[in-house]
Amino acid sequence: MRDILDHLRSWGEPFALATVVGTWQSAPRPAGAAMAVSASGEVVGSVSGGCVEAAVYEACLEVLSGARPHVATYGVSDDDAFAVGLTCGGTIEVFVRLGDPAEVATVAEAVDERQPAAVATVVGAADVELVGRSLVVVDAALRHGTGRPGLDDGLVTLAGGLLAHGRNGTVHVGTNGERRMEEVTVFVESYAPPPRMIIFGAIDFAAALAHLGSYVGYHVTVCDARPVFTTRRRFPDVDELVVAWPHEYLRTVAVDERTVLCVLTHDPKFDVPLIVEALRTPAAYIGVMGSRRSTDERAARLAEHGVTQAQLARLSSPTGLDLGGSTPEETALSIMAEIVAHRSGGTGRPLSELSGPIHRTRVAVPG
Structure with a gap:
């Protein structure tokens, strides 16, 4: 429902809310995806990317007319699969109720x-x-x-x-x-509040990565000690711009298991103290840009500062997947692809080489 909150709070009339509460196989939208229908017939959101929206729309109108809230199942096993089944072959359960x-x-x-x-x-x-x-x-x-x-x-x-x-x-x-x-x-x-992405190093690659980070839902901060480079003109889309020594700033930030740290500074006087500090955090991902040579040299400097091989193994260095690109935008895509794969448990391999479900379900239910 997050994606349609702004629409819902602007409506001054009753509405029905349809929410995906269960998925099987290659369902196109995850659990939590929502669609709403107002009393005047306006529609916002999506539960299937278009496969079953018409049927869900009718279910919403029924609830608006007094029907009880209920779960509706759509998928290839339905008798009317040809009419409203999921073209991707998946199955979804949608709960329809009056909105509050x-x-x-x-x-x-x-x-x-x-x-x-x-x-x-x-x-x-x-x-x-x-x-x-x-x-x-x-x-x-x-x-x-x-x-x-x-x-x-x-x-x-x-x-x-x-x-x-x-x-x-x-x-x-x-x-x-x-x-x-x-x-x-x-x-x-x-x-939950959006996970944080903190990018260290106000360079062109950082601008491209910040744009992608915002696009996929991160709260993005760019930090650099050089005020001449750390400007809103160069980084118009980021949530925060910080002028400070990177390692000193990182000490002041709440870093959790969803936080992504991207070190793009390319300078040992910034990199080494920053990485030492980053390895003390529970960050989900610590990516460090650099060539093979600079990566090896950096590892030797970190070892001199007491960083162990086990700690070095936490680093994605050089950061990114092998996509073959070289421009700032292509490099940012490579880094973001690795972050998404790391977060979702993906392999980074072409889907055509793999079998099994395309969409992974990441749901942990406390016992």
């Missing part, structure tokens, strides 16, 4: 303020009155509940577990929120 303007406003405000938020929606239960109810958690505090205190307490904890990893997923609990029971099925949508 108060819920949307709370989530949108949290996103604006970069506060972690989660929405937990009951998508299945023996008690049909529960189906469609939801709660909102912002920064670990319950903001809107289902009306069942016991259930709310259990879901706040479970939603927090998924939110900590920035992931969506389905959990099962008892009617009073008990763990290890399956009376109630709940879909949790996480609205």
Whole structure:
């Protein structure tokens, strides 16, 4: 729902919300993808990239007309697969319910303020009155509940577990929120702040990489000690520009397991102290630009500063995949491709050489 929040909070009329809550095989959109239909018929968002939108639109109109919230399944196994099946051969489950303007406003405000938020929606239960109810958690505090205190307490904890990893997923609990029971099925949508990408070195390659980083959803910072290069004119799209010695700035920043650090400075007096500091963080990815020769020389300098071989193994150096490009834009694409592959568990090999699912599912459900 994140992609359509701005539209939803601008609507001054009732709307139905359809959310992907389950996918199998090569489904085109991930769990959490959403489409909304207003009472006047306006549509925003997508649940399948076009394959089943017409059928989901009709389901939304039915809910707007008084039908109960429900899960609809679309895929090649349906009797009417030719009419509304997924052309890619996958299957999706879509939960359709009436939208809640108060819920949307709370989530949108949290996103604006970069506060972690989660929405937990009951998508299945023996008690049909529960189906469609939801709660909102912002920064670990319950903001809107289902009306069942016991259930709310259990879901706040479970939603927090998924939110900590920035992931969506389905959990099962008892009617009073008990763990290890399956009376109630709940879909949790996480609205974690965007992961951070910090680029060190205000060079042309950094400008191209910053643009790609913003495009794929990172909160991008460019840091360099040289104010003449670290200007908004050269980096119009980044979220933050910082003029400081890179290693000193890194000490002041909250780096977590989703943070990406890209060292493009090309200067030992910047690189070495910065990399030593970066290796002390839990960053998901530490990429360092350089030739084979400069990479070897840098490794020797880092060893003199006490960096072990095990620590050096954390570095992606030289950074990027072998795409054969050389321009700043092509190099940035190479680096971003490696970051995406690292984040998603991809191989970096051509899909034509592989078998199995194209889209990977990365959902961790706390136990």
